[in-house]
């Protein structure tokens with residue numbers, strides 16, 4: 001298993017439990033600061049519009065995280081609740097509510113007046129109603145992935161801090177070599193390299209997977225003011241305004257980010273200092289949604305990468321057909337698994353599995369799910 005982000009870590013853990021002998025290798029360590037899994041927190045939500053496949057996946061995922069938290073004796077999931085802020089002409093929360101209803105997942109629909117009364121610290125300009133998922137919340141991302149790896153190791157997974165070199169272009173991969181000179185041979189190689197996948201397989205993926213630069217900011221809340229802590233404020237998503245925010249978790253600050261694809265990004269050499277423009281845009285969102293924090297000091301700014309098939313020109317995403325095209329073009333017996341939803345989920349001997357946590361544009365997700 002090459003890569004110990006959230007995908008590689010869980011896959012190593014599960015493969016070992018299914019009786020496989022697993023070696024997990026990461027160039028910089030599990031959920032390291034360069035990786036997409038390395039931030040303090042990640043939202044786990046059930047609302048995915050009409051895409052029931054994602055909702056089911058999130059449901060199962062939350063159950064596994066809770067089991068792992070209990071096993072590891074760590075509080076890895078924080079049930080902050082997820083508050084969807086719905087604009088008048090916004091189909092996504094409506095479709096999410098329909099899906100949750102169908103699957104029997106708890107949620108509340110709140111009028112603008114109700115939600116404003118319940119959460120006076122939030123601003124509801126242009127919001128006509130809200131949907132609240134009380135059982136969803138936030139994973140302590142870095143710590144959670146590291147806990148998965150610790151558990152995997154204690155179950156028998158062998159872990160190596162090393163970098164796997166780009167495989168030579170030939171049909172069967174007899175072995176991989178590492179930066180430190182190891183030569184490792186396996187029946188199956190799984191590349192869960194996130195934003196590094198196009199570098200690992202440039203011929204195959206450089207035109208298909210596009211890591212983008214995303215900025216995230218953490219703000220200090222006023223001393224002695226508990227309104228922005230996880231006990232008082234939910235995680236909120238304003239899908240239409242392309243923004244979301246998380247309460248202060250473990251004293252790390254109130255997190256706010258723009259959920260829009262940024263420019264192309266190189267995970268090794270890209271500039272990880274957030275920009276003044278990025279901060280200004282987030283402050284505009286703060287003024288709208290958390291007005292009392294509009295001038296709050298920044299505690300931390302991070303740059304992370306989405307790993308997307310989006311071309312940047314449009315919302316066109318990598319469809320299942322494109323993936324199959326890439327598979328045909330390659331000389332390898334590839335097994336694709338895209339965001340855990342691909343139908344091509346076969347682990348075969350002498351195969352190379354590429355994991356790309358592809359963040360598809362939501363408008364395209366329905367097509368994927370039904371493709």
Ligand SMILES: Cc1cc2nc3c(=O)[nH]c(=O)nc-3n(C[C@H](O)[C@H](O)[C@H](O)COP(=O)(O)OP(=O)(O)OC[C@H]3O[C@@H](n4cnc5c(N)ncnc54)[C@H](O)[C@@H]3O)c2cc1C
Pocket residue numbers: 002003004005006007008025026027028029030031032034035036037038041042043044162163164165192193194195196200214215216257304305306355356357
């Ligand atoms: C700003 C931001 C906000 C997000 N918010 C959410 C959210 O709220 N909820 C959610 O579900 N998702 C969210 N995501 C997406 C989520 O973080 C990613 O889908 C996930 O972390 C990807 O995990 P991964 O294992 O595919 O990749 P990574 O975490 O990047 O892991 C890849 C690993 O491979 C290793 N590696 C690469 N090349 C090699 C090599 N040659 N040899 C050895 N090791 C190698 C790297 O060191 C790295 O550890 C967000 C992403 C970003 C950027």
